[in-house]
Amino acid sequence: TLAACGNSEKTEGSGSGAESDGVQEITIKIAHVVAENTPKHQGALKMKEVIEKESDGKIKVQVYPNSSLFGDKDEYQNLVANNVQFILPDMSKLVGNDPGFNIPAMPFLFESDEAANAFWDGEKGQEIFKRLEKDGVLGMAMWPNGAKHMTNDKKAIKKPGDLDGMKIRTQGGQLLEAIYAELGAGSASIPFGELYTALQQGTVDGQENTFSNIESKKFDEVQKYMTIMGHTRVDYALLTNTKFWEGLNDETKAIVQKGVDEGTKLARESAKKLNDDALAKLKDNGQVEINELSDAEIEEFKKTLEPIYNEWAEKIGKDIIEDAESK
Numbered sequence: 079t080l081a082a083c084g085n086s087e088k089t090e091g092s093g094s095g096a097e098s099d100g101v102q103e104i105t106i107k108i109a110h111v112v113a114e115n116t117p118k119h120q121g122a123l124k125m126k127e128v129i130e131k132e133s134d135g136k137i138k139v140q141v142y143p144n145s146s147l148f149g150d151k152d153e154y155q156n157l158v159a160n161n162v163q164f165i166l167p168d169m170s171k172l173v174g175n176d177p178g179f180n181i182p183a184m185p186f187l188f189e190s191d192e193a194a195n196a197f198w199d200g201e202k203g204q205e206i207f208k209r210l211e212k213d214g215v216l217g218m219a220m221w222p223n224g225a226k227h228m229t230n231d232k233k234a235i236k237k238p239g240d241l242d243g244m245k246i247r248t249q250g251g252q253l254l255e256a257i258y259a260e261l262g263a264g265s266a267s268i269p270f271g272e273l274y275t276a277l278q279q280g281t282v283d284g285q286e287n288t289f290s291n292i293e294s295k296k297f298d299e300v301q302k303y304m305t306i307m308g309h310t311r312v313d314y315a316l317l318t319n320t321k322f323w324e325g326l327n328d329e330t331k332a333i334v335q336k337g338v339d340e341g342t343k344l345a346r347e348s349a350k351k352l353n354d355d356a357l358a359k360l361k362d363n364g365q366v367e368i369n370e371l372s373d374a375e376i377e378e379f380k381k382t383l384e385p386i387y388n389e390w391a392e393k394i395g396k397d398i399i400e401d402a403e404s405k
């Protein structure tokens with residue numbers, strides 16, 4: 079089998095794995111749910127490249143995109159079971175584990191990827207990652223994707239009331255649900271791997287996502303309108319299994335850590351460009367009518383969503399939100 083600790087008699091139960099017997103011959107699986115032309119997949123490929131090269135091929139890394147190994151519903155439990163060694167869920171899929179992961183869904187909180195990166199690299203962000211340790215899961219890094227925008231097949235959205243009566247797919251969690259309820263829309267959480275079909279069949283009228291997710295999954299084929307608003311974000315948590323990590327000896331761990339660092343760097347450097355390129359392609363394709371909200375129109379959404387923001391600032395923790403706002 080492709081157990082992560084492969085030839086692991088020496089490492090199993092060795093605790094910190096402090097003594098080293100050379101690089102361990104192991105296979106590492108990285109699973110995620112999005113397409114290839116995304117910062118998540120590009121970052122995962124960089125991890126593979128670095129780890130395989132630095133280990134002279136002793137460590138093999140297999141990357142599974144498009145929910146081909148595990149999807150939204152089962153990737154976390156399979157990480158806990160060490161059937162996969164790295165996953166990169168959108169934090170909105172972790173809100174059941176800790177309310178802090180609602181941060182990317184806080185309306186208009188961060189103005190840029192850099193601000194989001196700074197928060198998750200900082201003390202408060204790291205505290206939220208640490209809360210996964212009770213599951214035997216380690217938060218290794220935050221990877222940004224970027225701001226989300228709404229698509230739907232009913233009408234161009236220009237003001238909050240325009241969503242009235244629509245049903246919108248979300249990544250999950252009560253905050254996104256509350257946002258749509260406030261805007262007069264219903265919502266449903268649907269795994270990313272099932273979203274194209276749900277939009278095509280009209281199970282839901284719309285969804286919110288980054289340009290690179292919208293374009294790489296061809297949602298513009300099954301949606302008529304896209305509103306550029308950037309009200310919420312997709313940010314990822316790179317997670318690993320604690321036992322797997324602690325079973326690595328120092329030499330192996332340093333190589334995998336280098337892969338993590340370089341993957342993170344590449345994902346962070348490429349996210350904005352991939353979104354810009356995807357927006358250009360969506361314009362080129364001409365399949366969705368695109369409207370960009372003006373500052374005044376954005377203010378209307380901000381005002382409408384302010385009570386939700388304040389309510390969730392309390393739920394997440396005022397100190398955490400103040401720290402995020404300062405970035």
Ligand code: LMR
Binds near residue numbers: 269291
């Ligand atoms: C989604 O489900 O829409 C996104 O979270 C997918 C992803 O991982 O970027």
